[in-house]
Amino acid sequence: MGKILLIVSERNDPVTDEIYKWLLRLDEGCIIKRLNYEDEILHLNINLQKKEVSIRTREEHILISKVHKIWYRRGFLNYLKNKDTSPYRNYISDEYSKLHDGLWALWEEKSISSFLNNRVNKLEMLFKAEKFGIKIPNTIYTDSKKELECFFEDNKKGIITKAIENAGFYNEKEKQTFGEGTKIVEKSDIENSPEYFCISKFQEKVEKLFEIRTMYYKQHFFSMAIISQQNSKTQVDFRNYDEENPNRNIPYQLPENIELKIIKLMKSLDLVTGSIDLILTTDNEYVFLEVNPFGQYLPVDYLLGDEISKLIAIDILN
Numbered sequence: 001m002g003k004i005l006l007i008v009s010e011r012n013d014p015v016t017d018e019i020y021k022w023l024l025r026l027d028e029g030c031i032i033k034r035l036n037y038e039d040e041i042l043h044l045n046i047n048l049q050k051k052e053v054s055i056r057t058r059e060e061h062i063l064i065s066k067v068h069k070i071w072y073r074r075g076f077l078n079y080l081k082n083k084d085t086s087p088y089r090n091y092i093s094d095e096y097s098k099l100h101d102g103l104w105a106l107w108e109e110k111s112i113s114s115f116l117n118n119r120v121n122k123l124e125m126l127f128k129a130e131k132f133g134i135k136i137p138n139t140i141y142t143d144s145k146k147e148l149e150c151f152f153e154d155n156k157k158g159i160i161t162k163a164i165e166n167a168g169f170y171n172e173k174e175k176q177t178f179g180e181g182t183k184i185v186e187k188s189d190i191e192n193s194p195e196y197f198c199i200s201k202f203q204e205k206v207e208k209l210f211e212i213r214t215m216y217y218k219q220h221f222f223s224m225a226i227i228s229q230q231n232s233k234t235q236v237d238f239r240n241y242d243e244e245n246p247n248r249n250i251p252y253q254l255p256e257n258i259e260l261k262i263i264k265l266m267k268s269l270d271l272v273t274g275s276i277d278l279i280l281t282t283d284n285e286y287v288f289l290e291v292n293p294f295g296q297y298l299p300v301d302y303l304l305g306d307e308i309s310k311l312i313a314i315d316i317l318n
Contacts, residue, residue, distance in 0.1 A: 006033050022309050070107055121165055218273070
């Protein structure tokens with residue numbers, strides 16, 4: 001019997017599909033079991049004395065002792081999806097949440113990445129990036145119109161706003177949340193604001209030559225420059241994609257001193273992998289924006305000939 005591999009992800013994640021293909025390409029005999037967030041876990045049993053975790057869904061029965069390696073991509077082990085509608089649901093959900101975290105601690109030796117890496121937040125990232133000598137945009141978090149006016153005056157090239165953590169707005173008709181991205185803040189926006197508002201994140205508008213998307217994996221760097229300045233739709237944020245006139249992407253090599261600082265940052269955040277966004281400014285300075293521990297990296301991978309997916313697949317099989 002071949003090696004049993006467990007992938008924890010979401011059903012429609014293209015990165016997971018790519019890794020799946022590479023695993024079979026490198027080892028046709030491996031057995032891949034996949035737990036998606038959408039898959040309801042029917043039964044869960046944890047026996048510490050036998051050092052065994054048993055997970056049963058409609059499609060799979062997984063014994064963790066038989067699993068060679070666990071690759072966490074994204075998502076959540078969904079045990080409570082349809083299990084309880086009682087008044088105690090919130091309490092039970094909190095209990096399972098603690099148990100869920102504990103599972104990843106038990107699986108640490110077998111796991112590549114972990115659900116626990118979801119605990120990293122963007123405020124912590126910015127604070128630690130600056131601590132390790134990586135330049136970040138001038139940034140404030142405030143609920144005060146007066147503070148925002150001062151910040152606007154201090155940053156003559158303009159300011160932007162983005163979500164503190166997860167960008168989005170709620171569509172009542174579709175019952176879904178969608179990303180809003182980065183928005184320029186005009187003086188009139190501030191003038192029309194109340195004296196106090198929901199605390200929000202504001203940053204200086206950085207003048208850029210281009211943006212850089214870097215996929216980091218265990219001290220390996222895979223980067224591309226995104227030529228987004230020539231398109232008014234993507235000037236502020238390349239993620240405001242223009243499907244009709246897409247940005248040009250080219251392979252890019254970060255300077256060694258920047259890579260060494262990022263390695264320190266990633267270690268301090270306890271991250272083995274992540275999609276990192278930076279800007280190269282018109283003053284030739286590298287500015288760190290954020291790292292997404294479980295972000296999409298396939299555009300970089302395709303540009304570089306599938307080097308990233310192959311590396312991860314080899315690591316899972318070893």
